[in-house]
Amino acid sequence: MEYIYSVLILIGIYTIMAASFNLIIGYGGLISIAHPIFFALAAYASALLNLRLGVPIPLAILIGALFSAGMSVMLSLPSLRVSGDYLLIASIGFQLGFIEVIKNIEFAGAASGLTGIGSLYSGPTRSLAFTVTVLVAAAAVVWLVHWLTHGEYGRAIQAMRDDEECFASLGRNAMAIKITIFAVGSGLAGLAGALYAHYFQFLSPEQFGIVQSALILTMVVVGGMGTTLGPIVGALLLTALPQAITFLNMPPSVMAPVQGMLYTGLVLVFLFVRPAGLVGKKAGQ
Amino acid sequence: MNQNVTRRAWLRSLAVAAAVAAIGTAGSAAAQQTLKFGLAMPLTGSQSSYGKDQIKATEWAVADINAKGGVNGKKLEVIVLDTQADPTVGINAVNRLVNVDKVPVFVTAWSAVVKAVAPIANREKVLELSIGANSPDIAKLGDYVYTAFPLADVDVAALANYTFSTLKHKRVAVVYINNDTGIEAAKVYKSVFEKAGGQVVAYETYDPKATDFTGMLLKVRTANPEFIHLHGLVSDMPIVISQMRQLGMQQRVSTYSGGLNQQMIEKAGKGAEGLIVTSLAPNAQQNKNVGPYIERWKKAENRIPNGLPYTQYLYDAAYLVAALYEYVENNKLPATGENMRKALLAVKTFELPMTGRLVMNDDHTVRKPVNLVTVKNAEFVPLATVE
């Protein structure tokens, strides 16, 4: 049962990541791969606030998420000033650069990682409490993204994506919307990160590299970019599937690469056969 | 239309999740009669050449123990899961071992993994035995985390003292890889060497992904050390050494037991002559079981194992666990993590076949004599032993 809880918690955390990434890339059309770094920044911030300064964990989580949102502006503002393509490259540099920085910071555990992080809950019902919290948070995030993208604001985003020049000529500020979307998405990723930190109680800079970026991208694409439920489906499938594969009793030395090939193969199939993802509208519908 | 698509997608995902649960519980229902323990090691990833050999050693030991009747007639069983030497994968693997396979004790290595899974061991009250990782922090990871392998403050310290007292070098340079392996060991070396009275004239690091160490090595060269301690991985150390030699630096080099690998000699060529490597396990002269063990490897795999000393410890790991189970069985205690820990502290001193006597100290660590090995004529030969 414990094991099932930990899988559910992972699914919840990845749902938040996928949904927030979907907001940025699926709805906002902003190509960035630095999502995991905002996860990481909030995770570290929250962990350290609690560990070194004694800030109560729920508050630390909140501050962590806000920190990520704020840091995202550092990335989005300069790059979007130039063009969307630059955001992609800048995001790569931003992510990897920050990982290097974290690896050199002693009080954050440096390259060996940060241990002994406080846990949000303790006691015998810990896992259940965590599971409920994370799943509720995930549902809230999905709902939030849905609300943002389907109301009046959502129509503005749509208009901006469809024809930015026209949009600007009508006096709407595309730049402000993009930066806001990016900040909200990154802040939500931060929320996921902080929850992760206080559940697993260990962080190391290697966990937030390009592999993570690709994983989240896969979840969004396979689930269906630009849909509300797509990220949930993507996160569920891509967290549960590797777990299921490990139970198939394949010789362990081939398991990891086979798993990887299954993932990436899955994405490629989807890209060509069903680019709208599992939940998206089939071409022609 | 959209609704149908969504519903299908939901059903698909739920089916997968249900399958996971079904297979998972079915798997753990089988085989309750064996004495289980977990082994979380890198089967894939950049460290797999060590991980796989270590796993093999443990599996051999388990087979040997069972061939002689097991523990009180019951068979020992090792459950192996891949960690890729990666903390996230490691957490997942140990979660499985603890919550699905319900092992009361597990063995793991690689400092990042050992630290990452410590919270699980402490929370679930399952005994974590770190065997092979050497970060000094491991001693303080919690009530349920013990190391059966000496930490860096044993072998690196021995090396530093040997270099100062016996080799009589007063000025050394420390070059280390910028990750958890290198950073902590380098700190230990520096503090021990300076405490002995020596001077660390250069203290430089390099990126794990770098291939050109010229600038950094030139800085070391300018400091004019008499001796260099290098602490990295087999993927980079030979390159560092060969570039060192090419820049005209002929100082002798020492490294830790991770360098006890044929690739060091192959890739660095003549530059590896005189290299001093530590080994924390007894060699064939010191322990009569080691010779036949090496022969067994040569027959089965046509080579000596990667990181021979580590594999000796992992072989003994099975015997260590067997001893814990024996205590628990003899005292009619249920095989829980708590009792395994109790067993460890009660028995305290173990006589193990490949590594000799192991004494678990109260501070969760063990101390062992350090063998020093050097490269002479492209071969590893014994040099000295430091208690």
Place this chain on the structure above:
Amino acid sequence: MFDLPVLLQILWTSVATSTCYVLFAVAFALTLKVAQVWNFVQAGTMGLAFYAMFAAMLGWGWPHPAGFAFGLGIAVAVSMAVEVWGYRVLRRRRSSALLLFIFAIVVAEFIAYLLSLVFGTEPQSLTKSLTSEVYLVGGVAISSWDLNALAVTAAACAALFAFLRFTRQGQFLYAVADNGDLAELYGISANRAYLIAMVIAAALVSVGVYLYGTRASMIPNAPLELMLLAVIATILGGIGSLVGAGVAAVFLSVLQSASILVIPSQWQSSLTYFVLFAVILFFPTGFRVPAWLRRR
């Protein structure tokens, strides 16, 4: 530390080491320029080329030229396949840049997993020993690897330049790079140009991984990281400029090595990323190469 032999040594070795990166960067810049695609599949091509050479040279004992040719063949074949069955299909469907990007990265990862399945993940090199003969010239250690690498890279770049400047197909590549639709109107096949660009890139990276593999060790995930420098160099050099990409690759390599003189060693690798960030902020279109130098 600032004496002349040391500086010369750093300069020499970092330039020599940059050769592989120059090839990777120019290859990437070429496909970007001609096909307007951020060809991250290049990482996969690099991996396949390397492991093919590894299998041939160390597995089957082929002599190096044969092994290299084998690797080259595989790289070219894969590139062509990716272009014809991947990019071309997605282009025909008018897929968004995002989809192309996802496709490229995912293919590269797929290949990395495949390679780790077949070859394992232990570091491998193309030669048993990584040391080569060293000559001392005025206090500066020059290895025969350095000399080979520089000669080979110079030859490759010269060949590329000659092709682009002096052959008709080369000119067509430029036409398509400028304006694909317009070139089509003139009877130039854009698809053919894209294919040729991919093939040339494959050839360049084959040479690059050969050089890299005779000096350092490779693991299946390494190409993805090596690509990073190529991408950064391409941007730094100005998108659309092959010479810029090459020069930037050399510059970054020298910068990273020389930085040891002023910053502590642990910050060396972060430097590249900070440079990237600074470039995005202050020089988004790359350093301005004076017009007379920037003919291409």
